[in-house]
Amino acid sequence: xxxxxxxxxxxxxxxxxxxxxxxxxxxxxxxxxxxxxxxxxxxxxxxxxxxxxxxxxxxxxxxxxxxxxxxxxxxxxxxxxxxxxxxxxxxxxxxxxxxxxxxxxxxxxxxxxxxxxxxxxxxxxxxxxxxxxxxxxxxxxxxxxxxxxxxxxxxxxxxxxxxxxxxxxxxxxxxxxxxxxxxxxxxxxxxxxxxxxxxxxxxxxxxxxxxxxxxxxxxxxxxxxxxxxxxxxxxxxxxxxxxxxxxxxxxxxxxxxxxxxxxxxxxxxxxxxxxxxxxxxxxxxxxxxxxxxxxxxxxxxxxxxxxxxxxxxxxxxxxxxxxxxxxxxxxxxxxxxxxxxxxxxxxxxxxxxxxxxxxxxxxxxxxxxxxxxxxxxxxxxxxxxxxxxxxxxxxxxxxxxxxxxxxxxxxxxxxxxxxxxxxxxxxxxxxx
Numbered sequence: 001x002x003x004x005x006x007x008x009x010x011x012x013x014x015x016x017x018x019x020x021x022x023x024x025x026x027x028x029x030x031x032x033x034x035x036x037x038x039x040x041x042x043x044x045x046x047x048x049x050x051x052x053x054x055x056x057x058x059x060x061x062x063x064x065x066x067x068x069x070x071x072x073x074x075x076x077x078x079x080x081x082x083x084x085x086x087x088x089x090x091x092x093x094x095x096x097x098x099x100x101x102x103x104x105x106x107x108x109x110x111x112x113x114x115x116x117x118x119x120x121x122x123x124x125x126x127x128x129x130x131x132x133x134x135x136x137x138x139x140x141x142x143x144x145x146x147x148x149x150x151x152x153x154x155x156x157x158x159x160x161x162x163x164x165x166x167x168x169x170x171x172x173x174x175x176x177x178x179x180x181x182x183x184x185x186x187x188x189x190x191x192x193x194x195x196x197x198x199x200x201x202x203x204x205x206x207x208x209x210x211x212x213x214x215x216x217x218x219x220x221x222x223x224x225x226x227x228x229x230x231x232x233x234x235x236x237x238x239x240x241x242x243x244x245x246x247x248x249x250x251x252x253x254x255x256x257x258x259x260x261x262x263x264x265x266x267x268x269x270x271x272x273x274x275x276x277x278x279x280x281x282x283x284x285x286x287x288x289x290x291x292x293x294x295x296x297x298x299x300x301x302x303x304x305x306x307x308x309x310x311x312x313x314x315x316x317x318x319x320x321x322x323x324x325x326x327x328x329x330x331x332x333x334x335x336x337x338x339x340x341x342x343x344x345x346x347x348x349x350x351x352x353x354x355x356x357x358x359x360x361x362x363x364x365x366x367x368x369x370x371x372x373x374x375x376x377x378x379x380x381x382x383x384x385x386x387x388x389x390x391x392x393x394x395x396x397x398x399x400x401x402x403x404x405x406x407x408x409x410x411x412x413x414x415x416x417x418x419x420x421x422x423x424x425x426x427x428x429x430x431x432x
């Protein structure tokens with residue numbers, strides 16, 4: 001059996017001990033806005049932030065700590081987003097299938113397959129937002145939510161929310177409306193960055209963060225409902241994945257080691273922030289690892305959050321930033337025994353980004369060292385340079401006349417083509 005996409009979900013068993021059943025490991029259900037980073041919005045940036053790709057690679061490296069019941073991808077509201085199944089199968093599932101036997105041999109406990117499924121929110125375009133006045137008793141059109149409810153009716157499960165919390169809010173509303181007390185007792189939602197007092201959000205407006213922009217009503221409802229009804233267990237970890245885990249990886253000396261396994265390659269190449277792998281959503285599952293960083297004891301389950309809690313968890317993750325990376329590096333090194341990482345062309349194809357971001361800045365992310373040439377609209381060369389792997393600003397573009405500027409990025413024999421556009425008002429329009 002290999003990692004695969006399922007339209008229906010397999011309910012894996014639990015261990016029976018002295019006549020009672022209990023989960024062997026924390027059971028996880030992941031809602032991620034992950035999508036194929038080759039699909040770009042206006043301006044050239046990937047449609048969805050590739051940090052979820054980096055984070056999922058980190059989770060799969062340490063999958064023996066958990067039982068992953070489902071990874072629901074493309075769980076978001078961006079207009080025009082296609083079907084990302086090919087990327088999930090050929091990169092994410094491929095990497096796990098390839099590395100798992102070697103991880104299993106070295107460490108044990110890795111489930112034979114991970115079940116990926118495309119979010120049922122993508123059945124319409126644009127997708128529907130959460131409606132707090134709807135009871136969602138009928139989930140016929142939302143099978144990825146129905147599958148979660150069915151699973152939680154029988155099994156305790158942590159629901160990790162890495163982007164919009166729409167499907168989590170719908171599941172909770174459905175359980176309240178239908179009186180599914182078993183599922184309510186088993187469900188615990190853990191959300192990344194849907195409130196923050198210290199990053200993006202402010203003490204006066206903690207809700208003004210990116211993960212709430214696409215469906216603000218779902219964010220508000222889930223927080224407020226958990227505060228007034230303790231049956232809904234909702235843990236907010238705020239920005240601690242970014243301000244703690246990612247920032248805590250500054251100066252780590254062993255990133256090159258990750259290039260030898262497929263999951264390791266994805267982890268260090270999919271998204272960096274100032275040279276640091278951006279596993280910011282990972283705060284949702286690192287809190288379940290008792291020996292590293294902040295833990296569940298540092299948060300509440302009633303939807304409340306405070307600046308003091310956010311700063312405390314940030315500081316714990318900062319302190320253990322290199323230890324978290326050491327743990328992942330040990331696992332990547334175990335998988336590297338295969339000595340068969342993705343070809344460089346595969347990494348360059350999927351994880352090279354050249355863009356004019358919404359904020360107006362021009363830049364590029366190079367997973368590998370490459371030769372870059374920017375051409376004027378008339379086809380003549382404007383700028384050319386050899387650049388190392390990493391994130392690079394293209395500030396000279398801000399002074400160019402309006403028009404489309406072709407870009408080539410070449411690594412070895414592989415070349416990708418992009419277009420940078422200088423818009424009349426200096427900013428790329430929001431097409432999502």
